[in-house]
Amino acid sequence: MNNRYAWLEEEWRQLDQHSLARALHTVEPMSKDGGAWIHVSGQRLLNLSSNNYLGLAHDKRIVEAGMQAAQTWGAGGTASRLVNGNYTLYEELERQLAAWKEREGALVFANGYQANTGVISAMVGRGDAVFSDRLNHASIVDGIILGRANHYRYRHNDLEHLEYLLREQRGGRRKWIITDSIFSMDGDMAPLTALVELRDRYDAMLMVDEAHGGGVRGEQGQGLCHEAGLANQVDVLMGTFSKAFGVYGAYVCADEVVIRHLTNKARSLIYSTALPPFVIGSVLEALQLIQTETWRRVAVRRNARLFRHLLRLRGFSVEEGDTPIIPLAIGENELTLQYSRKLRERGIAAVAIRPPTVPAGSARIRFTVMATHTRADLEWAADQLKGIRDEL
Ligand SMILES: Cc1ncc(COP(=O)(O)O)c(C=O)c1O
Structure with missing residues (x-):
């Protein structure tokens, strides 16, 4: 029988074969802690993938x-x-x-x-x-x-x-x-x-x-x-x-x-x-x-410096700086996906960014910090990441 969607199956197969397939994850309502933690498919995760840098998305006054x-x-x-x-x-x-x-x-x-x-x-x-x-x-x-x-x-x-x-x-x-x-x-x-x-x-x-x-x-x-x-x-x-x-x-x-x-x-x-x-x-x-609320800006920059420092202390190669976007370069798509999956198993939401969002061969985990992350959150996350590197 003629399959009108065979080309879509083929495109999907190509994406999957190159570890480039994407899927949607369901995030459930919550947040009493300024969006620092989220629930995804019933699991509570430290959110290190949000652009909600100042933690304002859940602010009651804004809502x-x-x-x-x-x-x-x-x-x-x-x-x-x-x-x-x-x-x-x-x-x-x-x-x-x-x-x-x-x-x-x-x-x-x-x-x-x-x-x-x-x-x-x-x-x-x-x-x-x-x-x-x-x-x-x-x-x-x-x-x-x-x-x-x-x-x-x-x-x-x-x-x-x-x-x-x-x-x-x-x-x-x-x-x-x-x-x-x-x-x-x-x-x-x-x-x-x-x-x-x-x-x-x-x-x-x-x-x-x-x-x-x-x-x-x-x-x-x-x-x-x-x-x-x-x-x-x-x-x-x-x-x-x-x-x-x-x-x-x-x-x-x-x-x-x-x-x-x-x-x-x-x-x-x-x-x-x-x-x-x-x-x-x-x-x-x-x-x-x-x-x-200037404290939010101060806090996000402090957390940005801190998380970079914590990663560098554990031997990861990240640039110094104080912007909230902290890429961890991995390179290969499949390995980047493995990092992301393992982070999730350990309670951290940090997505794998792959081509075409970034140039071929430069897949990465894009960490983002927020004003509402605590020092303990970031130290724990850096330890988890080190654990994963040791495993892989
Ligand atoms: C640099 C830059 N410009 C524009 C956009 C698009 O903004 P929006 O998500 O509001 O469509 C984004 C968001 O992903 C971005 O990172």
């Missing part, structure tokens, strides 16, 4: 603010913001975001993926050149593809390579440099000051994705660009509410003229329903807490 917004405005966004979905809540949030980021304007998107694809495809077109770090997030790559611009990928954080490519394209149409601020799978930081200099020297524009810098860096959590004193230097600052904010959604901050252009051209904004009021209400509260 309460969301519920109040839902009670006032209803459950759904009901239409695109350009139709009838532009509740006053949105405008309040954008006003606060612009003030926080010290920029003229802000625009909220449904999520980080849609912000990057929508913004980039609205800002670039055929014949433009986009210079993008090789390790930038997939949503940036997809935005460039959607924009039909010429795509030049420079070697990770390699300024010489970037300058070489910029020089080659001198005199062309518009040029954009795009980078993550903190790289999502490597946890290292972009050389922002040097990127601003190159932007100026080559008459380009610069967009920075602060998905992992927002909330955790900068005096009031504005991100790495603020920490580097570059708040007003970057043309488009993008960030998300899905990570340190503990909620969902994303935003860009920029000059008013850019915001106006995006409101008219960003297709992911125009042709998609507004976020539900619950989300905006929660984000407004999270934004206050991010600015005022």
Whole structure:
């Protein structure tokens, strides 16, 4: 009999054979400890794979603010913001975001993926050149593809390579440099000051994705660009509410003229329903807490340094630093999966990151620490990891 899905079976077989298959795990409701521990399929696990860096996702004040917004405005966004979905809540949030980021304007998107694809495809077109770090997030790559611009990928954080490519394209149409601020799978930081200099020297524009810098860096959590004193230097600052904010959604901050252009051209904004009021209400509260509860930022950076130190003490090769993303390089897909499975058996949730999320041959366990992890949690986790290495 003709099997219409034989090709899907074959694709699956290929993935499985290369230890690249993915599956969903069911997480059960809980958390009285700031999200540091979770229940997965009935098992209590230390969560070392969450982007909830500040432990805000379960904060009662945020949940309460969301519920109040839902009670006032209803459950759904009901239409695109350009139709009838532009509740006053949105405008309040954008006003606060612009003030926080010290920029003229802000625009909220449904999520980080849609912000990057929508913004980039609205800002670039055929014949433009986009210079993008090789390790930038997939949503940036997809935005460039959607924009039909010429795509030049420079070697990770390699300024010489970037300058070489910029020089080659001198005199062309518009040029954009795009980078993550903190790289999502490597946890290292972009050389922002040097990127601003190159932007100026080559008459380009610069967009920075602060998905992992927002909330955790900068005096009031504005991100790495603020920490580097570059708040007003970057043309488009993008960030998300899905990570340190503990909620969902994303935003860009920029000059008013850019915001106006995006409101008219960003297709992911125009042709998609507004976020539900619950989300905006929660984000407004999270934004206050991010600015005022400085201890969370201090704690996550302390835990980031501590966990790196604990791993190094046990002989693991991890880079020093204080960003919450700590990759443990393993290399082979199958071995990385084994580490992840064994971590889980011992009570730790830490997922294996494999290609195409990271380059072939660079599979890893991506650990992330949170403000709400205790020293005992992290010491115990480092001991478990050492035990697994000895076993394998
Ligand atoms: C650097 C970066 N940009 C964008 C995104 C997408 O954000 P979201 O999860 O809100 O769609 C992510 C999240 O995975 C990310 O790591």
